[in-house]
Amino acid sequence: MPLSGLESAMQALMRKTSNAFDAALIEAPLPELRDDDWVLVKVAYAGVCGSDIKMLESDAVGQYAKLRPPVITGHEASGTIVAVGPAVTGWAAGDRVVYETTVDNCGVCRFCLSGDWNMCPSRKGLGSSMNGSFAEFVAMPVRNLHKVPDHVDLKTAALAEPLACGVHIVEEAGRVKRGENVLIIGPGPIGMCCGITAKANGARVIMLGTAHSRPRLKVAEEIGLTVLTNDAPDLEKAVMDLCGGELADISIDAAGSQSSFDQALHLVRKMGRIVIGAAPTHKPDPIVLDMTRFYRYQLQMFTAASTRPSGWKAAMQIMAASAGDLARLVGRCFPLSQWEEAFDVTRRKEGFKAMIAFV
Numbered sequence: 001m002p003l004s005g006l007e008s009a010m011q012a013l014m015r016k017t018s019n020a021f022d023a024a025l026i027e028a029p030l031p032e033l034r035d036d037d038w039v040l041v042k043v044a045y046a047g048v049c050g051s052d053i054k055m056l057e058s059d060a061v062g063q064y065a066k067l068r069p070p071v072i073t074g075h076e077a078s079g080t081i082v083a084v085g086p087a088v089t090g091w092a093a094g095d096r097v098v099y100e101t102t103v104d105n106c107g108v109c110r111f112c113l114s115g116d117w118n119m120c121p122s123r124k125g126l127g128s129s130m131n132g133s134f135a136e137f138v139a140m141p142v143r144n145l146h147k148v149p150d151h152v153d154l155k156t157a158a159l160a161e162p163l164a165c166g167v168h169i170v171e172e173a174g175r176v177k178r179g180e181n182v183l184i185i186g187p188g189p190i191g192m193c194c195g196i197t198a199k200a201n202g203a204r205v206i207m208l209g210t211a212h213s214r215p216r217l218k219v220a221e222e223i224g225l226t227v228l229t230n231d232a233p234d235l236e237k238a239v240m241d242l243c244g245g246e247l248a249d250i251s252i253d254a255a256g257s258q259s260s261f262d263q264a265l266h267l268v269r270k271m272g273r274i275v276i277g278a279a280p281t282h283k284p285d286p287i288v289l290d291m292t293r294f295y296r297y298q299l300q301m302f303t304a305a306s307t308r309p310s311g312w313k314a315a316m317q318i319m320a321a322s323a324g325d326l327a328r329l330v331g332r333c334f335p336l337s338q339w340e341e342a343f344d345v346t347r348r349k350e351g352f353k354a355m356i357a358f359v
């Protein structure tokens, strides 16, 4: 595919081998359009995800490893189309886009047929098994694209992927309904995207965090969520007071630790639902379950990993309607040359979403 007018090389953050921490900036050729219905996107902003940190810090080996080095990492981004393949219709250079992260799913397995592309065994993930967005350019099939609403800036739009994760957790796994009390444990970017999604669905949201997370809880409060710190003397009573005398209808673990899981289990009412929405490590991760409580309360538990195409559609609607709330989650921006600083800020949980800025 001739890409006239574009430079021939780009800067990219490459995970080079399976060894932990073996990542470096490289000069890479521009990505190729693999098929006639692919497009080339010039990346504007690429968010740093907690999973990027976990992948960097772990060896890419074992049954749960998602990374297939050598690969350019990064899966949360926004950008502008700069070239389209000959079979592309409805999209043109200059269009502002965000893009889904599943590529090469088979299209015929039970999961593809039910819209659960994230479960397809052939799936490749942008930024883990296929070159991703910590690079000046990225190539992908046109079906992955979503148009950024005109009134939303590209920085805010780069939150589309975590927001689609929030939709998967809250709507698709949790089936949250209007009027329900939703307790979210962990006010990080995913927890906040869950909060924005639950609020958009008409639920009452209680965001629970540690005393250390007060700056994040303050933002949660400012966008209309009820907040609670887990140093409250009687957490169960505090939740019941906020939920009209009952525990929460649904609890979401957006932190992924033993203590957050215990809170999800013990702060939800009888016959309530628990959704595990946090990405655990890439190793087997045994967490202890109080089975007596789980059984006696007749609880239901769901998990939600990554995103489905239907969730992206909903996420783009929520983005259009709640752009102001979402914009509050944009954190510090760094040039790609300072990627280690961006990762450190994410590791220290400073602000919400640190981003690599290419503009």
Ligand SMILES: [Zn+2]
Pocket (backbone or CB within 6 Å): 049, 050, 051, 075, 076, 161, 162
């Ligand atoms: Zn992510």
Ligand SMILES: [Zn+2]
Pocket (backbone or CB within 6 Å): 105, 106, 107, 108, 109, 110, 111, 112, 113, 120, 121, 122
């Ligand atoms: Zn499939």
